[in-house]
Every structure is written in C-alpha cells, then in structure tokens.
Amino acid sequence: MSVVSSFSRHRRLRISPAIRSVLQENRLHPANLMAPFFVTDSEQLAGPISSLPGVRRYLVSELADAVRIAADTGIQSVILFGVPGHKRPDGSGASNEEGVVPRAIHEVRTSGTDVVIAADVCLCQYTSHGHCGLLSSDGSEILNDETLELIGRISLTYAQAGASLIAPSGMIDGTVSTIRQSLDASGYKNTGILAYSVKHASAFYGPFRDAARSTPASGDRRSHQLDPANAREAMREAESDLAEGADIIMVKPALTNLDTLVRLRTAHPHAPLAAYEVSGEYAMLEAAAAQGWLDRKAASLEALMAMKRAGADMIISYRAVEVARWLSGTG
Ligand code: PBG
Numbered sequence: 001m002s003v004v005s006s007f008s009r010h011r012r013l014r015i016s017p018a019i020r021s022v023l024q025e026n027r028l029h030p031a032n033l034m035a036p037f038f039v040t041d042s043e044q045l046a047g048p049i050s051s052l053p054g055v056r057r058y059l060v061s062e063l064a065d066a067v068r069i070a071a072d073t074g075i076q077s078v079i080l081f082g083v084p085g086h087k088r089p090d091g092s093g094a095s096n097e098e099g100v101v102p103r104a105i106h107e108v109r110t111s112g113t114d115v116v117i118a119a120d121v122c123l124c125q126y127t128s129h130g131h132c133g134l135l136s137s138d139g140s141e142i143l144n145d146e147t148l149e150l151i152g153r154i155s156l157t158y159a160q161a162g163a164s165l166i167a168p169s170g171m172i173d174g175t176v177s178t179i180r181q182s183l184d185a186s187g188y189k190n191t192g193i194l195a196y197s198v199k200h201a202s203a204f205y206g207p208f209r210d211a212a213r214s215t216p217a218s219g220d221r222r223s224h225q226l227d228p229a230n231a232r233e234a235m236r237e238a239e240s241d242l243a244e245g246a247d248i249i250m251v252k253p254a255l256t257n258l259d260t261l262v263r264l265r266t267a268h269p270h271a272p273l274a275a276y277e278v279s280g281e282y283a284m285l286e287a288a289a290a291q292g293w294l295d296r297k298a299a300s301l302e303a304l305m306a307m308k309r310a311g312a313d314m315i316i317s318y319r320a321v322e323v324a325r326w327l328s329g330t331g
Pocket of ligand 1: 120122124132169170204205206207208209214221277278279280
C-alpha cells in the first residue's frame with residue numbers, strides 16, 4: 001500500500017555529512033575576516049590586555065611580525081588601533097606623521113606582507129578627556145564641524161603612510177564626505193572608506209576602552225552614537241554614509257544587530273557590508289568558555305556564522321587569526 005506523505009522529510013538533506021556540506025548555505029572563509037591590532041608607542045602599555053584574553057597591545061616594532069603570522073593563516077586584512085602613550089586635550093597627536101599609527105602602517109607596508117590595512121580614525125584614544133571629538137570650552141558639547149577638519153587631516157596622514165582603508169569610528173556627522181574630499185584633494189583616490197555607519201552607544205565596548213585607554217573621563221557617547229533602541233535611524237545613518245561616498249558600511253556591535261544587518265542587506269543589496277564582533281561580545285564568550293560553560297570553538301564559529309547569514313560580507317573579530325586556523329584545519 002502506498003502511503004502519501006503528509007509531512008515534509010527535511011531530514012533527507014541532513015542524513016550524511018556529504019549532503020549537509022553540499023547544501024550548506026553560508027561558509028566562513030579566512031579572507032572575509034579582518035583582524036584588529038592594538039599598537040602602542042609605550043613600552044609600559046605593550047603586552048596582554050586583561051579584559052580581552054588572548055589579545056595584546058603591540059609595540060610598533062613588534063607589529064609587522066604579528067601581521068605576518070596573521071597573513072600566514074589566510075587573513076587578508078587588518079585594522080589598526082593606535083594607543084598612544086601621550087594624550088592631549090585637542091587630540092592633535094592623532095594627525096602626527098610620526099605618530100603610532102602612521103609608523104605602524106609603514107612598518108607593515110615595508111615588511112613585505114601584502115595585506116589590506118584599515119586604520120581606525122577617532123579622537124578618543126588621543127584626547128586627554130577621552131571623547132571622540134573636540135569639546136566646547138565648557139566641556140559640555142562635542143563640537144561636530146570643528147572636529148571634521150581634524151578627522152580629514154588624520155585620514156590623510158594615514159593614507160600617506162600607506163593605509164588601504166580609512167575607518168572613521170567617531171559617529172561625527174559629515175565624516176565620510178570630509179574624508180573623501182581630503183583624500184581626493186591630495187590624490188589618494190584609491191584609498192577607500194570603511195565607515196562605522198551603524199555604531200550603537202553600546203555597553204559591549206567596555207573591554208575595548210580598557211585596551212585603547214579611551215574611556216571618557218566624564219559623560220558618555222550618547223550624543224553621537226546611536227540609541228540601541230533605534231533601527232530606522234540606523235538605516236538613515238547608513239544611507240547618508242553611502243551617499244557621502246563610503247565604500248563599505250559597517251554595523252556594530254554585531255550580535256545585538258543582526259536585524260540591522262538583514263535590513264541593510266535588503267535595502268542596499270549591492271553595498272559591501274561589514275560586521276564588527278566587538279570587544280564585549282568576544283569577552284562574554286571567552287568568560288563563559290573559561291568556566292567550561294560553552295564550547296569555545298563551536299560557539300565562536302556559530303556567532304560569526306550568524307553574522308554572515310544575516311548578510312555581512314566581512315567580519316572584524318578579535319578571534320580572526322584563531323578562526324582562520326580553525327577554518328584551514330591548522331588550529
Ligand atoms: C573608537 C572605537 C571604539 C570601538 C571601535 N572604535 C570604542 C568606542 O566607541 O567607545 C569599539 C570596539 C570594540 O568594543 O571592540 N571610537
């Protein structure tokens with residue numbers, strides 16, 4: 001007697017590793033991972049970061065080796081964060097040609113390792129007050145347009161040093177068009193902009209601020225970073241960055257923003273899209289794994305896969321190098 005099936009047998013396509021692999025919809029690949037590096041000019045600051053186990057601050061002289069090791073795993077891109085030993089109220093160290101990031105870029109470029117180098121541009125690591133822009137004289141306001149000029153100058157300095165991508169993370173309005181003009185005016189037409197377009201005012205940046213010594217001395221970042229409650233506003237931010245000339249738009253944090261990734265992928269199907277698994281996401285997983293409460297490798301890969309599935313073309317992750325080793329079967 002033939003029985004007409006009254007339900008779907010989804011398990012047919014899960015029955016063997018081979019069929020599961022044939023039909024796997026998304027795959028992680030080392031080339032889509034960008035590895036962050038903290039780089040400092042201070043011997044005192046160099047070394048491990050307690051809130052980010054496994055992540056270090058490198059001296060400028062140590063960076064090229066670390067980047068080469070990353071590239072050996074199949075990683076093709078890095079993003080550099082400067083952690084200067086000295087800060088000033090006006091953050092002017094950020095645009096110094098002899099500053100930590102330009103020197104770091106130069107070291108990597110001259111080492112012969114062929115990688116995409118993104119350089120984070122923000123004032124918070126360089127200002128003594130830890131804010132992402134210049135402050136009004138009474139300290140109550142981050143001055144938008146006055147900050148732009150400095151952002152344009154910093155970006156040009158990084159481009160001149162050899163950065164492939166300028167990555168402004170300050171959420172100051174007009175940043176992308178300012179950088180584009182600054183780069184084009186000096187002939188850096190092929191230096192791209194990786195815009196932190198959707199950056200929420202998030203509690204998940206805590207460990208980064210330890211690492212980069214960029215916790216604001218007073219107040220918070222809610223006058224410029226997005227309210228985590230807002231998704232429509234996030235779309236407007238991304239739209240203006242694309243209109244101003246962003247080459248890649250980024251969303252962060254990643255895991256709390258999978259909805260935003262999906263929305264952006266749908267609204268801008270052709271725009272290159274990045275997700276940033278931020279410090280708190282990394283630390284959360286590391287802490288649980290250290291307790292034996294989560295399988296570190298499986299949980300890490302699952303989190304990154306969710307970002308990919310939501311629409312991210314590339315992912316910035318503090319575990320990029322380790323993940324690349326896992327993916328290539330060498331870790
Ligand atoms: C600098 C910057 C921050 C991050 C990237 N660039 C911190 C902040 O906005 O306070 C966060 C990255 C992370 O948490 O891993 N503006």
